[in-house]
Amino acid sequence: MGRARAHRGTALGRVAVVLDVVWAVKWLTLCAQAMAEHRVELIELDRAIGDSDHGENMDRGFQAVLAKLGESAPETPGAALKMTAMTLMSKVGGAAGPLYGTAFLRAATAVGDSAEIDPAAWAGALAAARDGIVARGKAEPGDKTMVDAWTPAVDAARAAADGSSTDVLGVLVAAAEAAEAGAVATDPLIARKGRASYLGERSAGHRDPGAASSALILRAAVGAAA
Amino acid sequence: MTVSIVVVSHSEKIADGAVELAVQMAPDVVILPAGGTDDGRIGTSLEKVLTALEQVGAQDGGDGIVVLTDLGSAVMTAESALEFLADPAGVLLADAPLVEGLVAAAVAAQGGADVQSVREAAEAAGGTARQPGPGGSEAGSGPVSSAAPDFTGDFELVNQAGMHARPAAKVAGGLASLDAEVTINGVDGASMTGLMTLGAGKGTVLHVEAWGADAERAVEYVGGLVQAGFGEP
Numbered sequence: 216m217g218r219a220r221a222h223r224g225t226a227l228g229r230v231a232v233v234l235d236v237v238w239a240v241k242w243l244t245l246c247a248q249a250m251a252e253h254r255v256e257l258i259e260l261d262r263a264i265g266d267s268d269h270g271e272n273m274d275r276g277f278q279a280v281l282a283k284l285g286e287s288a289p290e291t292p293g294a295a296l297k298m299t300a301m302t303l304m305s306k307v308g309g310a311a312g313p314l315y316g317t318a319f320l321r322a323a324t325a326v327g328d329s330a331e332i333d334p335a336a337w338a339g340a341l342a343a344a345r346d347g348i349v350a351r352g353k354a355e356p357g358d359k360t361m362v363d364a365w366t367p368a369v370d371a372a373r374a375a376a377d378g379s380s381t382d383v384l385g386v387l388v389a390a391a392e393a394a395e396a397g398a399v400a401t402d403p404l405i406a407r408k409g410r411a412s413y414l415g416e417r418s419a420g421h422r423d424p425g426a427a428s429s430a431l432i433l434r435a436a437v438g439a440a441a
Numbered sequence: 442m443t444v445s446i447v448v449v450s451h452s453e454k455i456a457d458g459a460v461e462l463a464v465q466m467a468p469d470v471v472i473l474p475a476g477g478t479d480d481g482r483i484g485t486s487l488e489k490v491l492t493a494l495e496q497v498g499a500q501d502g503g504d505g506i507v508v509l510t511d512l513g514s515a516v517m518t519a520e521s522a523l524e525f526l527a528d529p530a531g532v533l534l535a536d537a538p539l540v541e542g543l544v545a546a547a548v549a550a551q552g553g554a555d556v557q558s559v560r561e562a563a564e565a566a567g568g569t570a571r572q573p574g575p576g577g578s579e580a581g582s583g584p585v586s587s588a589a590p591d592f593t594g595d596f597e598l599v600n601q602a603g604m605h606a607r608p609a610a611k612v613a614g615g616l617a618s619l620d621a622e623v624t625i626n627g628v629d630g631a632s633m634t635g636l637m638t639l640g641a642g643k644g645t646v647l648h649v650e651a652w653g654a655d656a657e658r659a660v661e662y663v664g665g666l667v668q669a670g671f672g673e674p
Contacts, residue, residue: 272484301487304521308484313517316487320524351517409513 232384232440234332239292240284243299245435247277253431260424264411268309269424276307276315292332296323310409311425314348314361315432321347334376334386341390342369352408359404359411359418361425367393368433384440391433398426442504444550444559445471445497448543449490449519450511453477459509459543466610467547471500485518491525494532505531505556507546509563511539531556535563542566544606545613545633552614562617566634590650594660600670603642608671609633615662621653625663 232238250257250273257270280302289295296319304316325343326332332340345365354360371393375386399422406418409425446463450456456476463472475493478484490508497506510516516534523529533556535542542563549562598604604612613633616623623630625647626639641647647667651659 301525304487304518305479305489306486308478308482308486310514310517312485313487313514313521316521317517317524320521351520 231381232387234292234337234383234440235330236289236292236295238439239295240289242436242439243277243280243284243295245438246432247281249431249435250274250277250428253428257424257428260422260427263421264406264414264418265424266309266410269311269428272307272309272311273428276303276312279303279306291326291328291330293323293326293328296320296326299323310352311428314352314425317347317351318344318365332383334372334380334383337383337386337390338369338372338376341365341372345369354408357404358408359401359406359423359426360408361423361429363401363404363423364394364397364426364429364433367397368429384437387433387437387440391430391437394426394430394433398422398430401426442553442555443470444504444554444556445500445506446473446543446546446550446559447490447493447497447506447508448472448474448476448510448539449485449493449508449515450474450476450539451483451485451515452511453481455511455539459540462540463543463547466544466607467551467614470547470550471497472543472547473497485515487518487521487525490518490522494522494526503531505533505559507550507556507559507563508532508534509537509539509543509546510534533557533560535560537563537566541634544610548610548614548633549617549631551610552616552618554617558617562613562631562633565629565632588652590652591656592651592660594649594664595646596649596664596667597646598641598643598667600673601643602673603645604636604639604647606633606637608666608673609636611666611671612636612663615666616659619653619655619659619662621651621655621659623649623651623656623659623663625649630659630663 254270254274258267261267261269280299283298283302289298300316300320304312321343322340325340326336348362354362356362356366368390371389372386375389401423403419405416406412411418448456448459453476456474460472460474473493473496475489478486479488508519510519519534523532545566546559546563549559610633613631613636616631628635649660649663
């Protein structure tokens with residue numbers, strides 16, 4: 216798979232990262248890798264409060280994305296995201312399929328045909344993805360769902376993009392760190408959406424698997440740019 | 442006009458079985474299943490749903506499609522499919538119990554109802570348990586009108602099996618296509634499940650009340666079917 220184009224030698228000596236289709240393909244590849252690596256962990260999280268299929272489903276879904284990337288090379292980041300949306304919705308099976316599918320689809324629409332995604336556009340794509348998840352799953356922050364990872368990620372990405380219109384790596388990192396913190400913060404929550412909500416108070420003390428996989432996806436976006 | 446129907450279920454067997462059941466009562470309606478995942482597991486597949494919608498779209502004359510779903514993520518997959526469609530305007534999702542809603546929708550479509558009415562028929566089929574039990578002493582979920590009915594009629598069921606599924610489908614299907622609000626022993630005459638909850642056997646007298654432009658035709662329609670024993674012994 217391709218490498219992100221990284222141009223060394225800017226004024227600050229930082230690596231200039233470009234979010235282009237090469238980055239997007241690497242991101243999706245790293246997502247697949249992360250889902251395979253964390254498959255058992257996600258299954259265990261889901262076994263505690265769900266139906267223990269999340270790790271299996273996410274792994275299968277992103278393996279199918281990998282296979283699609285092998286068949287045809289997308290020309291823009293948006294095209295890569297749209298193909299991912301379609302594949303996840305068809306292959307995941309559980310509720311995560313349409314939720315992540317909608318997230319990637321809305322993000323694809325947000326970035327459009329552009330060849331590169333700048334910090335503001337990335338923050339906008341994350342917001343569109345989060346809004347899609349909310350529209351589809353009807354969950355709100357605090358319901359112990361993937362929304363609890365995405366919402367802080369969107370806020371952090373926006374703040375970082377507002378602070379710098381050029382530091383795209385900073386925006387990726389801010390989003391990933393916020394998503395990870397958001398996932399950890401689901402531990403004590405009582406689930407109000409999805410199958411975990413059937414458990415009521417017994418859902419407290421376990422991390423939400425969807426928030427955990429969301430954090431993995433946003434962390435992979437950093438890895439693809441590094 | 443014939444509205445088509447797509448059934449989205451987590452299980453291929455449920456989707457296929459529900460379609461098999463509905464087609465019995467609505468032989469002229471195109472009803473396609475989209476159950477299970479691509480590789481035959483439990484779950485829902487966008488690809489299967491889109492394929493079914495496209496196949497239906499190719500067969501119908503643009504009269505619209507109503508989508509019935511089972512559990513939560515089937516709803517989400519159906520909603521996602523609509524996002525992918527070039528022209529989702531004629532495709533409506535029904536918030537209805539799968540089997541009861543499907544049969545009611547199929548019967549309404551068979552009767553020539555438009556896409557909105559087919560969805561309404563499905564959604565009105567929700568919660569048969571909430572409707573009055575056998576005998577229907579209180580007014581059901583049918584049209585509530587304080588005005589006196591424009592036409593009424595009383596007809597005794599003469600067929601052995603009484604108001605079972607097939608007669609209920611015939612009555613509801615025909616009434617759905619008329620411009621009239623009809624109650625039969627207090628339940629909505631256009632609701633197949635409502636009629637079935639009457640539990641009306643042979644010898645039961647059906648009291649039909651109708652309002653609207655087609656009120657007379659509606660009463661005659663029900664009377665004709667009942668007196669002919671629905672073509673049954």
